[in-house]
Amino acid sequence: MNSLLGLEQKRGGLLATLAAAGIWLAAFGVDAEMALFWGYGLAFGFVLQRSRLCFASAFRDIFLLQHGRTLKALLAGLAVATVGFGLVMSKQIPNPTLGFLPPTANVLPIGLHLVLGGLIFGFGMVVAGGCVSGSVYRMGEGYVASWVSFGGILLGLLGTAYTWNWWWDFSIAEGPRIWLPTYLGHGGALGLTLLALLGTYLAVVWWESRSGIVIPESPFVGREEPDFRTRLGDNLRQIFVHGWPVVTGGLALGALNVMLFYTAHPWGFTGELSRWMLGLSNALGFGPGALQGAADLPGCTLEVGSEQGLLHHMLFLVWGMVMGSFVGALFSGEFKLRRPRQPRRYWQAAGGGLLMGVGATLAMGCTIGAFFSAIPSLALNGWVFALCLAAGAWLGVQLIQRYE
Amino acid sequence: MSLKQLDVRGEICPYPMMKTVQALKKLTPADAGLEVTTDHAPALETIPTQAARLGYTAVIEETGTPEWKIRLTRQSS
Numbered sequence: 001m002n003s004l005l006g007l008e009q010k011r012g013g014l015l016a017t018l019a020a021a022g023i024w025l026a027a028f029g030v031d032a033e034m035a036l037f038w039g040y041g042l043a044f045g046f047v048l049q050r051s052r053l054c055f056a057s058a059f060r061d062i063f064l065l066q067h068g069r070t071l072k073a074l075l076a077g078l079a080v081a082t083v084g085f086g087l088v089m090s091k092q093i094p095n096p097t098l099g100f101l102p103p104t105a106n107v108l109p110i111g112l113h114l115v116l117g118g119l120i121f122g123f124g125m126v127v128a129g130g131c132v133s134g135s136v137y138r139m140g141e142g143y144v145a146s147w148v149s150f151g152g153i154l155l156g157l158l159g160t161a162y163t164w165n166w167w168w169d170f171s172i173a174e175g176p177r178i179w180l181p182t183y184l185g186h187g188g189a190l191g192l193t194l195l196a197l198l199g200t201y202l203a204v205v206w207w208e209s210r211s212g213i214v215i216p217e218s219p220f221v222g223r224e225e226p227d228f229r230t231r232l233g234d235n236l237r238q239i240f241v242h243g244w245p246v247v248t249g250g251l252a253l254g255a256l257n258v259m260l261f262y263t264a265h266p267w268g269f270t271g272e273l274s275r276w277m278l279g280l281s282n283a284l285g286f287g288p289g290a291l292q293g294a295a296d297l298p299g300c301t302l303e304v305g306s307e308q309g310l311l312h313h314m315l316f317l318v319w320g321m322v323m324g325s326f327v328g329a330l331f332s333g334e335f336k337l338r339r340p341r342q343p344r345r346y347w348q349a350a351g352g353g354l355l356m357g358v359g360a361t362l363a364m365g366c367t368i369g370a371f372f373s374a375i376p377s378l379a380l381n382g383w384v385f386a387l388c389l390a391a392g393a394w395l396g397v398q399l400i401q402r403y404e
Numbered sequence: 405m406s407l408k409q410l411d412v413r414g415e416i417c418p419y420p421m422m423k424t425v426q427a428l429k430k431l432t433p434a435d436a437g438l439e440v441t442t443d444h445a446p447a448l449e450t451i452p453t454q455a456a457r458l459g460y461t462a463v464i465e466e467t468g469t470p471e472w473k474i475r476l477t478r479q480s481s
Contacts, residue, residue, distance in 0.1 A: 006468050052446045057417065064418060065450065129416035145416045212457060243445060329470075336443055336470040340414050349416065404422065 006333045013330035020323050027316060033264075037313040040260055041320015042327070044267070047256065048137040049328035050239070051249020055367035056125035056134050059393035064401075066211030068204035073250030074372070075201050079194060080251055081376035084258025085266070086190040089181070089378065096181035096189075104265040105377035106299035106369060109175025110384055113167050113362045114370075118385045121359025121366065122392020126400060128152070128352025132270060132366040135353070136318065140325025142337045148346050149353035156357015157270065158277040161288040161302050167362060168292040178380035189378040196383070197375075240331040257373060264313075266377065268369030269321075270360040271300035272314035279305030300369030302361060359392075407439040407475060412447075420447040421454055428458050428476065437477035443470050451476075 020042055028035035047053070051073075058070035085105065092102045101107050108114070125131040128149045130138055135153070138146035180189035220242045222234040257267045281287030282304060294302045329335040340346065356366065363370045363385055371389065374382030410427045412420040420442045427438055437460065440451060451474050452462035460476040467473060 009470075052449075054417065054446065057446065060418065061450075065421075065454065067453065069449070129418070134417075143416070243448070333468075334445055334470045338414050338443055340416055345416055400418075400422075404419065 009330045009333045009335055012335070013327055016323070016327045016330055020320075020327060023323075030311070031313070033313045034311070034316045036263065038316040038320045040256065040263075041317040041322075042324035043256055044133075044253065044317075045137055045140060045321035045324025045326075046328045047244075047249050047252045047324075048133060048321070049141060049325040049334075050332070051244040051246050051252070053246055053249040053253070054130055054134040055372070056129070056131040056393070059122060059390050060126050060397055062204070062207065062390070063394050063397040067208050070246050071204055072201060073246040075197050075204070075250075076247055077250035077252075077254030077257075078372065078375050079197050080254030081257045081372070082190065082193050082197070082378070084255070085261055085376035086186060086193075086378065088258070088262050090186045093181070096179070096186060097183075099182060101177060101179050101182075102377070104261070104298055105179070105379065106266055106268070106365065106374040106382070107177045107179045107377055107379040108297060108299055108301075108364050108370070108374065108381045109172050109177050110381050111171035111175035113171045113175070114364075114381060114384055115388050117359045117361070117363025117370070118388025119359070119392040119395070120355050121363060122389040122394075123396045123399075124352045124355025124359055124392075125367070126352070126393050126396025128349050128356065132273075132356060132360065133321070133368050136269075136321050137325040140322045140327075141329040142335050144337060144339045145345055145349040148349040149356075152350040152353020152355075153270075153357040153360070154273055154277050156354040156359075157274045157302070157361055158281060158288075158357075159354075160358045160361035161274065161278055161291065164288065164291045164294065164302060164361065168294075173293060180378040180380065193375065193378055240328075241333070243332075253372070254376075257376065261373075261376075265298070266369070266373030268300040268365055268373055269314065269318050270357075270366045270369060271303050272312065272318055274300075274361070275303040275305055275312065275314070276310070278302065279309070297364060299373065300360065300365035302364075363388075407437045407477070408435050410438055410440045413441055413443045413471065415442075415444060417444065417446060418450065420444045421450040424451050424474075424476075425454050425458070428455060428460060437475065440474045440476065442472055442474065445470075445472075448472060448474070 024035050024038050027038050058074050062068055062071055089102045089105055093100055132153060135146040135149040220238050223230055260267050278287055291302055291304055360366045370385045371382055412423050424440050448464055455462050455476045459479050461479050463475045465473040
């Protein structure tokens with residue numbers, strides 16, 4: 001029942017593509033920006049599904065499997081995004097040494113909130129079996145546990161919002177926002193960030209070399225016939241059916257992130273998720289109310305809502321990602337409603353999701369906003385968050401290895 | 405000789421791989437190997453890698469549905 005056969009899935013894929021195009025047209029009728037962000041969402045979701053790129057596994061597998069295939073793919077994507085972001089920011093702030101920060105780049109306050117946020121988020125994503133973006137794309141593939149995680153994330157964001165003002169006074173308000181070009185100039189900051197990415201890459205290779213065997217990814221095997229039709233079919237199968245090498249996914253995400261930053265702001269979505277929860281709870285009268293300073297911070301900081309109500313361009317990005325992954329899963333014949341058999345997995349998904357919501361509030365972003373969009377912003381907070389994520393993921397690995 | 409069966413369908417990441425590794429470690433010399441049924445695509449990368457570390461070769465069979473069978477047998481060398 002739950003597993004559709006290949007042909008049915010491909011027909012479903014065509015229908016889903018038509019539906020996605022219909023929503024794009026409808027959105028375009030309301031607002032061109034919404035249609036544009038729907039398109040970005042579809043692209044991000046499709047790339048994540050095709051390359052099976054999961055930020056949680058990038059950090060987890062370093063400890064669990066001692067291999068860094070996914071982490072190396074992210075480093076490649078970060079390098080692309082760093083160059084692109086650097087170019088955009090050098091236009092925004094031609095003279096960085098005056099102390100102005102680029103308005104939309106994810107340069108966020110550093111402090112205990114960020115350290116705790118990274119640890120809690122890293123732990124939560126390993127327990128839940130996927131981070132926020134991982135859960136979003138697996139929702140499109142039919143993983144029931146990922147929908148449960150998503151609910152946990154929403155509740156975690158709302159719950160922690162009630163403590164925001166305390167955290168603001170305690171650590172966020174005084175936290176330094178360190179943008180490397182202020183001290184090193186654009187070229188120096190770009191060079192240093194690329195060198196640090198290279199250094200991390202070498203450290204990952206060294207770590208892998210200590211663990212022995214690593215199997216290369218299974219290559220795509222095409223057919224022998226030289227005619228155009230066969231070749232075209234093979235190329236399409238390679239894109240739509242065969243899983244992409246994860247590094248292709250990392251590079252594509254890095255490039256998409258640059259395009260998104262050039263259009264409006266870097267990739268991220270926990271800010272948007274918080275907007276739904278805070279907008280709703282405040283409208284119903286039990287919300288956390290005003291949040292000190294949050295409106296002045298960029299990235300995925302909590303958002304209390306806007307005059308636009310629910311129809312915000314970021315709404316289209318988030319659900320576009322679910323839709324893009326759904327389309328990708330159908331064309332490759334990988335869509336299936338997957339329900340864990342052990343009831344405990346639902347608790348893990350919900351609890352891990354809740355912790356991710358807590359961590360994303362404190363760190364003002366998830367693996368996307370506070371990491372994948374922060375390091376290319378040439379912001380020190382991205383590196384601090386990454387280290388804490390890794391430490392949190394290590395703690396999570398200790399837990400899942402002990403209790404299955 | 406028939407392979408021992410392990411069904412990890414429905415499991416969330418990374419349990420398909422972890423349960424496979426556990427089952428491989430429990431095989432006795434009398435067992436020819438293990439056949440894992442999974443619906444988790446990322447496991448198609450992780451299971452062969454971890455199995456190789458324990459001395460097993462993997463063959464992945466597509467079933468035409470979003471489920472795969474991974475046959476793990478001892479490397480002969």
